[in-house]
Amino acid sequence: xxxxxxILGLGIIxxxxxxxxxxxxxxxxxxxxxxxxxxxxYERQKNETLPALEKEAHNYKDHEKSLLADIxxxxxxxxxxxxxxxxxxxxxxxxAATAKMVSGFNIAVEAYPDLKMADVTMSLMRKISELQxxxxxxxSIFNSxxxxxxxxxxxxxxxxxxxxxxxxxxYKPFENEAATSSLGYSPQREx
Amino acid sequence: xxxFPAPVAFDNxxxxxxxxIICLVSVVTAGLFYINGIHNPYAVLPxxxxxxxxxxxxxxxxxxxxxxTSLSDRIHYQSVLHDYGLEETPVRxxxxxxxxxxxxxxxxxxxxxxxxxxxxRYHGDEHEFTYDYYHFHYVNRRTETYTTTDxxxxxxxxxxxxxxxxxxxxxxxxxxxxxNLRISESGLSFFNKGWKSSSxxxxxxxxxxxxxxxxAAKFLTPKLILEIEAAGKALTGLDMEFNSAGDLCFxxxxxxxxxxxxxxxxxxxxxxxxxxxxxxxxPKLDSxxxxxxxxxxxxxxxxxxxxxxx
Numbered sequence: 184x185x186x187x188x189x190i191l192g193l194g195i196i197x198x199x200x201x202x203x204x205x206x207x208x209x210x211x212x213x214x215x216x217x218x219x220x221x222x223x224x225y226e227r228q229k230n231e232t233l234p235a236l237e238k239e240a241h242n243y244k245d246h247e248k249s250l251l252a253d254i255x256x257x258x259x260x261x262x263x264x265x266x267x268x269x270x271x272x273x274x275x276x277x278x279a280a281t282a283k284m285v286s287g288f289n290i291a292v293e294a295y296p297d298l299k300m301a302d303v304t305m306s307l308m309r310k311i312s313e314l315q316x317x318x319x320x321x322x323s324i325f326n327s328x329x330x331x332x333x334x335x336x337x338x339x340x341x342x343x344x345x346x347x348x349x350x351x352x353x354y355k356p357f358e359n360e361a362a363t364s365s366l367g368y369s370p371q372r373e374x
Numbered sequence: 375x376x377x378f379p380a381p382v383a384f385d386n387x388x389x390x391x392x393x394x395i396i397c398l399v400s401v402v403t404a405g406l407f408y409i410n411g412i413h414n415p416y417a418v419l420p421x422x423x424x425x426x427x428x429x430x431x432x433x434x435x436x437x438x439x440x441x442x443t444s445l446s447d448r449i450h451y452q453s454v455l456h457d458y459g460l461e462e463t464p465v466r467x468x469x470x471x472x473x474x475x476x477x478x479x480x481x482x483x484x485x486x487x488x489x490x491x492x493x494x495r496y497h498g499d500e501h502e503f504t505y506d507y508y509h510f511h512y513v514n515r516r517t518e519t520y521t522t523t524d525x526x527x528x529x530x531x532x533x534x535x536x537x538x539x540x541x542x543x544x545x546x547x548x549x550x551x552x553x554n555l556r557i558s559e560s561g562l563s564f565f566n567k568g569w570k571s572s573s574x575x576x577x578x579x580x581x582x583x584x585x586x587x588x589x590a591a592k593f594l595t596p597k598l599i600l601e602i603e604a605a606g607k608a609l610t611g612l613d614m615e616f617n618s619a620g621d622l623c624f625x626x627x628x629x630x631x632x633x634x635x636x637x638x639x640x641x642x643x644x645x646x647x648x649x650x651x652x653x654x655x656x657p658k659l660d661s662x663x664x665x666x667x668x669x670x671x672x673x674x675x676x677x678x679x680x681x682x683x684x
Contacts, residue, residue: 211574218572221596313597313672320596324573331574
């Protein structure tokens, strides 16, 4: 009879542990999705600065055409990204379009030193710079949450619970290709 | 200071001479007692006089050395205050006034005391602000029970009052970009309530309380979440309290914001003068002020003019 109680007790402990691990995996997955939504939200906040940038672009006559084309490309890339579905390829497109647009804007601003000192231009540049800082931070939080989530499904006994019940797959962290290529290094395993 | 011949030191020649004379007289007296075969209680007098004289001599030498070190510390500290434009403010009866403004000053059930209050101004790239740096000391009183066992083996339960002393350090700054918000490393529990950020590691280390979730979400942008996490790693017991009047109290346990860290002292007056003539570097103070500036920079409205006053 005592052996039965022990087996029953152990069974209850295993079930409770399994439920806790399963819930933990789901909680961490939701945190990944939330962090991703933050990244996209901040990317979309760029939309607020784009009308002002378009207006500014008219002042930079020699660069107007290319600036407007960059802004349109960025707007289109932002429009494709979804807050609900984690897709780092979309993010890579937005980041590439942003880098191109910011670089074009900086070149235009340098060509017109008088306009560079204007309050509107300075406010815009500050706003874009702070937005980019926030996006970089949001990406960092997103990657950190992915690390926690991936560890949470790969370590034992979580891996067992995941393979039997939760069936979650590891997320791929976002890598800034421009930064990686400028570094000329990416971690690789020994063969 | 350069008029002093290096190295500067106390003139101990008089003290040395007097000590030597007293000791010699004592030794000679002891020798005479011994030669004359005097063994009464007065024979120990020379030894006692020698011991007391040597004791006084060592004490005087050490206290003079300590006074010298402490004078160098005071001069260096005043130099730091001057370099950073800090002014000492009288602290009498200030703790109660601050307790009305911030919960951080309502700690301690026995006594609260503001030990230091420095007033300064920070000039950042985008914002300028005045700040008060403080040292707050509080005491908690509690009663604890303990057991004693007498020689017969009887165990008695007794009570005693224990006073636990704590120190907190921090900055008080006018901060108009957030209100009724508290971000703290303390007060965390397993079933922690309050606003949660999207960062797993931030939620693990910080407790966020706000009157409205919107206020917390608006202020805690990803950039600030990472900045606060970094500050939390550098400081112990970090607490940020934004009150309803638009003031920030940013406090922590670490006492080394204003570090002594001098390289030279009055023993070496020329190098010491050169050291205090240059701008002293206080990396912890710089980091703390830069952190407050970052909080302002990333929570202001870029299309309004940055603050340049208060």
